[in-house]
Each structure stands twice: as C-alpha cells, then as structure tokens.
Amino acid sequence: MCGIVAASSRRNITPILLEGLRRLEYRGYDSCGIAVIESDGAFHRARTVQRVASLIRQADEEKLSGGVGIAHTRWATHGAPEVRNAHPMISHDTIALVHNGIIENYAELKAELVSEGYEFTSQTDTEVIAHLVYRYFEGNLLDAVAKAVSRLRGSFGLAVCCTKQPDVVVGARRGSPLVMGLGDKENFLASDVL
Ligand code: GLU
Numbered sequence: 001m002c003g004i005v006a007a008s009s010r011r012n013i014t015p016i017l018l019e020g021l022r023r024l025e026y027r028g029y030d031s032c033g034i035a036v037i038e039s040d041g042a043f044h045r046a047r048t049v050q051r052v053a054s055l056i057r058q059a060d061e062e063k064l065s066g067g068v069g070i071a072h073t074r075w076a077t078h079g080a081p082e083v084r085n086a087h088p089m090i091s092h093d094t095i096a097l098v099h100n101g102i103i104e105n106y107a108e109l110k111a112e113l114v115s116e117g118y119e120f121t122s123q124t125d126t127e128v129i130a131h132l133v134y135r136y137f138e139g140n141l142l143d144a145v146a147k148a149v150s151r152l153r154g155s156f157g158l159a160v161c162c163t164k165q166p167d168v169v170v171g172a173r174r175g176s177p178l179v180m181g182l183g184d185k186e187n188f189l190a191s192d193v194l
Helices: 014-027 052-061 106-115 126-136 141-149
Strands: 003-008 031-037 043-048 068-074 089-091 095-103 154-162 169-174 179-182 187-190
Touching: 003 014, 003 095, 003 154, 003 169, 014 031, 014 052, 014 068, 014 187, 031 052, 043 052, 068 095, 068 154, 089 126, 095 126, 106 126, 126 141, 126 154, 141 154, 141 169, 169 187
Parallel strands: none
Antiparallel strands: 003 068, 003 187, 031 043, 031 068, 089 095, 095 154, 154 169, 179 187
16 A cells, blocks of 8 residues: 545645655555645656655755645555656656556556657556546646546546646545545645545
8 A cells, every 4th residue: 555645725735745645654655756836837846765754855955845736655566666666757747646556457558658659757557647647638637637547447546736727636536545635725635534
C-alpha cells in the first residue's frame, strides 16, 4: 500500500500535503514526491527515494509553494524505486498525476501513445495515465480524466491537476481507496482519513 494526498486551496498547501504524506508513512513506501502549481502557473516538483523527512527538506530548500498540489508515497510495482519512477508524473508540463494501484493494460496503451509520438521518462504503468489525460484534455480536466480512466483496466486511486485549469484537482478511484475532505474554501483528497 502507499498513499495520495492532494488539495486545492487559496493558501500555500505544501506543508499540509507533506504533513499528510508523513501521516501515510505507516502504509509503507519506497519513494515519494510532490508537485504544486506555483504562482507563475507552472508545476514545481520534488521527488526522492529517501524518506518523507528528506522530501520535506528538499521542498523547503526549493521553496515549493502553491495553492494546488498533489503528493504521493510510492510502493513500486512497475519500474524500480528510482527518482525518475517516483510520482507525480508530468505530461507536457501541463498534467501532473499521482497513482496508487496497477494498470493491467499499460503496455498496450503505452504502445499506442508511443506510436503517436509520446515520450516516456519512467518505467511505470502510471505515466500512461498522465499522457492519456493530456491527450484527452480539451479544456475540462474532469472530462479528460473520465475519458482516460475509461481506457484503463486494473485498480487505481488517482489525483490529477492541470496548469490550464489551475484551481482544480480531480480524483478518481477503482478498487483503491480515496477519501474526500471538504473544507472552508479548500478541499482535499487522501488515501485515508488520517
Ligand atoms: N503502479 C504504480 C507504480 O509502480 C503505482 C504504485 C503505487 O501504488 O504506489 O509506480
């Protein structure tokens, strides 16, 4: 098992996402990462094969700050525990995505995307989902994620955000847990209530 924390807020959400990952450490993981949408509208990402405490230091040194973001602890199923395989996965600097679970038909989806010119930077099954969401994005992230997940076989909990709709986080789940927390002008997704 492993974990997802995501949020859409008006304050800097980075410390809350990282504290969320710390609380999910008990689930086990081999790497972790976070991406937030910075005030310039671009993703800023930090990833490590070390502990969440190291990710917290890295995020601090790199001054990660943003109101919308996604964070992840990974338990590798496809691809070694290396930084390039740690989530969030980013497609075309536009879509960032974290995933818990296994995509059974990722090889055929990857072949399809490669034949269309998509380039892969990881060995994960997860990266196909990020590219699929990018491919289907036509201005509405929810629609794009719905189309992408309709192509997937297997289990997933997902959190996705997009620089072109920078106040939105979309979640999806099938066979993996994902809870939603509704706050005051801010909302959250996580793998469990902690
Ligand atoms: N299958 C994905 C990977 O290997 C997600 C693993 C997880 O659930 O953390 O990257």
